[in-house]
Amino acid sequence: MFFRNYFLLPFLLVLSMAGSAAAQILQPTKLSTALSKPAARVGEELDLIVTARIDDKWHLYATDFDPDLGPTVFTFTFAKSPAYELVGAPKSIGATKHYDDVFKGNVTYFEKTGRITQRIRVLQPGSLTIKAETEFQSCTDVDGRCIPGEESLSFGPIEVTGTAAVPATPAATKGTTGTVTPVSTPAAGVPTASADTGATPVAVSPATPATADTTPAVTAAPAVAEAAVASGATTALEGNSLWGFALLAFLSGLGALLTPCVFPLIPMTVSIFTKGSANRRQGILKALVYGLSIIFIYVVVGLLTTVLLGADGLNLISTHWLPNLIFFAVFVVFGLSFLGLFEITLPHGMVNKIDEQADKGGWAGVFFMALTLVVVSFSCTGPIVASILTMAAQGERIQPVVGMLGFSLAFALPFMLFALFPTWLKSLPSSGGWLNTVKVTLGFVELMLALKFLSMADLAYHWNLLPRDIYLVLWIALSGLLGVYLLGRFKLSHDSDLSHLSVGRLLMAVLAFSFMTYLVPGLFGAPLPLLAGYLPPQSRNDFSLAASSEAPAVSAGTTPDAQCEAPRYAEFLELPHGLQGFFDLEQAKRCAKARNKPIFIDFTGHACVNCRKMEATVWKDPEVLRRLRNDFVVVALYVDDKAPLPRNEWYTSAHDHKEKTTLGKKNADLQLTGFNVNAQPYYVLLDPNAPADLAHVLTPPIAYEPDVAGFVKFLDAGLARYRQQVTTR
Structure with a gap:
């Protein structure tokens, strides 16, 4: 908009360019x-x-x-x-x-x-x-x-x-x-090695990213001892995400209470404290110690996770392919366990020894009773606890502790509350088949979450094993099966006979089918914003409700005729919506000259949020897409790409006198020196016969323009100017 206002005054064109150059050079850091x-x-x-x-x-x-x-x-x-x-x-x-x-x-x-x-x-x-x-x-x-x-x-x-x-x-x-x-x-x-010596x-x-290990021995990074570093660790915990994770862990603890391994133990355990104590006060005190012991045991598990993995280990888990595949397998195993395929239990010898300590009584006995509960309920709580720790490993070092604190607080809360108010025990529903229904529901959820870990590894390493459409199909199938199960249309191994459908099961089935219905439009291109953090990006569409009247989309790595060369860098860069184009300006110029078309330059970046928004909303519009495909030669210049340039293409910038050795640095330097701008997105329409600078653009460049009509007007103005120049040559 800055340039557009000045171009309304042609006689101030030169002055506006000179003034805007300084205004557009941003240095926010x-x-x-x-x-x-x-x-x-x-x-x-x-x-x-x-x-x-x-x-x-x-x-x-x-x-x-x-x-x-x-x-x-x-x-x-x-x-x-x-x-x-x-x-x-x-x-x-x-x-x-x-x-x-x-x-x-x-x-x-x-x-x-x-x-x-x-x-x-x-x-x-x-x-x-x-x-x-x-x-x-x-x-x-x-x-x-x-x-x-x-x-x-x-x-x-x-x-x-x-x-x-x-x-x-x-x-x-x-x-x-x-x-x-x-x-x-x-x-x-101190003498240093120069480029001539190979350093x-x-x-x-x-x-x-991990590569073949050809480096010398490994040394561990020591903890920073400065006070500022210590205070910084505290600051990192103040984000909303940590509170959200604590809430998720707390809700998981409440869910664990509704499993068949835990729920029947609540009235039995509370009655032991209330009836086996000298007075009600002592019973309440023992119940409180019992609950605090449960919290202590789970928090120790979180601490051990942090200590054993350390900061590097936690970050490794969140990014490396191997732990993500391991967690995918673990979630699948736990999910199948919840569905009733098998049970995951701890060794009986361990359980018996802990139970013997609980029988000795006293305050130590109370602690071992809590430990016995944790161990006995492992077949139901183990998958949930492991899920929390796995998700915690994707975050800060403190998250395993926070996760276990939230989980155990919810897990221990009923034991303490029912000890304080024993008459509430009468209001508890009786144990029955509904507990296994909760367990099976958690099993379906575990299987759906497992796909997230497989997807993280798949996206990071470009395996293309789990594209968005396959991901959605699996989620739709799992949520649909869950809905059918909740309606009682089939039974699993540990289910009781269902004489009637309860309101609770009906409402849960409605939620499952609603979720499935929400997912279906995603197969046909709907963005599904509520699940943006869980789904892979949409790079292709295998489903279509109607035959397209347009010509088949041409991928960025191919050319439809012999006029233009194959684009460089197409093996790891691509344009959205099947657009054909380039990632090198000189290639784009040669192709544009051969086809007698203007160039559409997209200064973009992998980290540019608004670049993705423009592509997903404005570029996707049929009118915009038709113009980009038919009237322009498109070139996307990534300013933050780390791909190295061939040695013979290295050069020293006239702007900052630094050597440019990567594709991103070359493109960033071009944007800065040619157009006096260093922010993205930035769109330029250029005559292929003209230099790539602000003085030779076909129409004033624009940045973020979410209005489709405004973007179409920008494209049409540049195209009209190009055709006028061609006519007058």
């Missing part, structure tokens, strides 16, 4: 550096600290999430030096973790301020200054713009005293999803 201590002895460790100041309503992506999701992970690039070595991976202090519905995975980010630390170990005496190159990305949810950034940082000087240590081989740091090899930045006054800077990211 400013970085500064510090040291955890200004001096150290040889062999000691200290932290390099980067502090980010982030503009209001913007966020900066942090270091610790899977880079394959889309957003740019904050990374450092170092060169070799014998003066120090890196210890562990970068740490994001106080970052917020959030499941992003667009990218179908957990991302971490900072708002307003952020802190990232990198621990080092100094190896040589002297005055040490460390240089680092950083790459990062800032985005705003206000209008969906994303700004890639890169900056040269300097840390120090650090005064290092003591005797020089033997230079160590740069330690390979085990990342959370693979192995990366961080190497040190050059120190002031290539390596980007350090804790979430690099």
Whole structure:
């Protein structure tokens, strides 16, 4: 809109371009550096600290999430030096973790301020200054713009005293999803390897996809000892997602009470405390200790999960293919167990020994009674507990503890309440077949959740085993079967005879069939926004209600005639809605000249939310899609793609005098130098015979334009201008 207003005044065209250049260069994130201590002895460790100041309503992506999701992970690039070595991976202090519905995975980010630390170990005496190159990305949810950034940082000087240590081989740091090899930045006054010696800077990211292990031995990242780091851990727990997870765990605990392993034990256990005590006060006190013991046991399980896995282990679980496949298998096994195929039980010897301790009585006996309940009910509660811990492993380190606290609180609550108000026991429904119905229902839910873990691995590694349509078909089948089961149309092995249909079963069946009905339109292209966080993205459509009158969609990796060459990078990039196009501007220019069409340039990014919104809503409109397919040569230029350029295409930018070595950096530099803009989405219509800059556009470029009519007007104006130029040549 900024450009459109100025182009209403043609005589101010040149001045508006010059003025808009400065206005469009955004820098929402400013970085500064510090040291955890200004001096150290040889062999000691200290932290390099980067502090980010982030503009209001913007966020900066942090270091610790899977880079394959889309957003740019904050990374450092170092060169070799014998003066120090890196210890562990970068740490994001106080970052917020959030499941992003667009990218179908957990991302971490900072708002307003952020802190990232990198621990080092100094190896040589002297005055040490460390240089680092950083790459990062800032985005705003206000209008969906994303700004890639890169900056040269300097840390120090650090005064290092003591005797020089033997230079160590740069330690390979085990990342959370693979192995990366961080190497040190050059120190002031210390000879460093140059490009001629083969020392290539390596980007350090804790979430690099796993590759063949060709790196040296692994060293573990130590905990950061600074007070700021400790306080940052607390900040990370303040997000709404943690409260939502605690609520989910609490509801799961209530659900576990309604299983046939647990529900009958409630009145029996409470009666033991009320009748086997000297007085009611003692019975109530023992019941409270019993409930608190249950909570203590489950929280200890959560703590053990955190300690055994650690921060790296938890993040590995959320991103790596192997744990996701394991959890898929575990959920399937638990689901089949709930359906009655088999029972999962703990060894009888363990159960008997714990029960013997409970029989001894006293306060210790109360604790062992609680432990006996946990063990005896394992066949019903085990799958639920494992599900909570599995989901907790996708989040912060504290989530296993929070999950177990929420679950056990709900699980222990009835025992304590019924001990306080024993007359309530009379209102409990009697045990019966309805308990197994609850268990079977949970089994269907477990099988549906299992698909999410298979989908996460499938999307991350591009296996294409579980596309959206197959995913939806399986969910529709499972929810439909659940509805039919609840109506009593078939029985499973542990079900009782159903003489009549209760109102509860009927309402549950209605919910199951309603969910199935909601899913069906998704097979034909409906976005299903309520399930955006669980479903794979829609890249194809195997179902259609009517034969399409349009020509078959041409994929991005093919060309319909011999006029244009096969597009580069089509093996990992694609255009939406079956559009044919390119991912390299020079290729697009050659094709556009051959076809005598203007170029539609889409400056986009994997992490650009509004880019996906434009594609899903505006581009999908038949009028827009027809114009893009028939009247333009489309080129999508990803500004954040990490694909390396061939060595002969590397160049030094005239804008920032830095070497551009990746596809994303090349495209970002083109957008900045040619059009004075560094935010996406950004759409440009260009004559293929003209330079790619603002002075030669066919019509003023636009950014986010959710109005279909406005976008069509933009396309038509550029096309009309191009045809006018062709006529006058």
